[in-house]
Amino acid sequence: MLCYECEFLYTDLHDLSARLFPTHxxxxxxxxxxxxxxxxxxxxxxxxxxxxxxxxxxxxxLINRPFSELSDMLNGSAAQIADFLQRGMHSTARTRIxxxxxxxxxxxxHFATAADFRDQGYNxxxxxxxxxxxxxxxxxxxxxxxxxxxxxxxxxxxP
Numbered sequence: 001m002l003c004y005e006c007e008f009l010y011t012d013l014h015d016l017s018a019r020l021f022p023t024h025x026x027x028x029x030x031x032x033x034x035x036x037x038x039x040x041x042x043x044x045x046x047x048x049x050x051x052x053x054x055x056x057x058x059x060x061x062l063i064n065r066p067f068s069e070l071s072d073m074l075n076g077s078a079a080q081i082a083d084f085l086q087r088g089m090h091s092t093a094r095t096r097i098x099x100x101x102x103x104x105x106x107x108x109x110h111f112a113t114a115a116d117f118r119d120q121g122y123n124x125x126x127x128x129x130x131x132x133x134x135x136x137x138x139x140x141x142x143x144x145x146x147x148x149x150x151x152x153x154x155x156x157x158x159p
Contacts, residue, residue, distance in 0.1 A: 013058050070107050071144065077103065078147035081154065086134050094158050104151045114148040121152025130157065 012018040077100045084093040108114040117140070125133045133153055140146045 013056070067107070067110065070103065071110075074100075074103055074107065074147050075143040078143070078150045082134065082137060082146075082150055085130065085153075085157075090158070093154070097154055097158050101151065101154070104147060108148070111144050111148065113145055117145045117148035118152035118155070121149035122156045123152070124149075125153040125156035 008019040010016060010019045077096070081093050081096055081100055084090070084096070104114075108118075121133075121137070124136050128136070137146060137149055137153060140149055
């Protein structure tokens with residue numbers, strides 16, 4: 001596991017002293033030689049969901065935050081990214097999208113409508129202008145539904 005914050009490569013998450021610091025000249029895992037490509041931190045294929053963490057017995061590595069705080073963080077991030085998109089600040093939205101997607105995907109199991117709104121957001125963004133898409137987004141009454149609709153919108157416009 002490569003830590004996003006400190007860039008240490010943890011070779012055994014059950015023993016946190018087993019870590020390496022890969023150099024940028026040779027950005028590959030010294031254990032298995034897997035190369036770390038440019039999209040390492042953004043690639044959805046490299047993420048683990050909560051159930052994978054849990055099944056591996058790694059719950060102790062997760063910060064225990066109240067769900068209400070995570071929900072507030074999600075809704076605040078969605079509002080911020082929506083504002084960037086409405087103002088035409090796509091590059092700025094792109095720099096913030098990874099953390100937003102990670103948070104949204106990690107707590108989606110707690111929102112029964114998350115997948116539906118994500119799909120709707122994606123479909124609307126694919127078939128409408130950005131202005132019309134953001135107008136549709138602003139009509140969604142619940143902040144959590146807006147957050148997942150925005151996730152679908154960003155899936156379509158910020159790959």
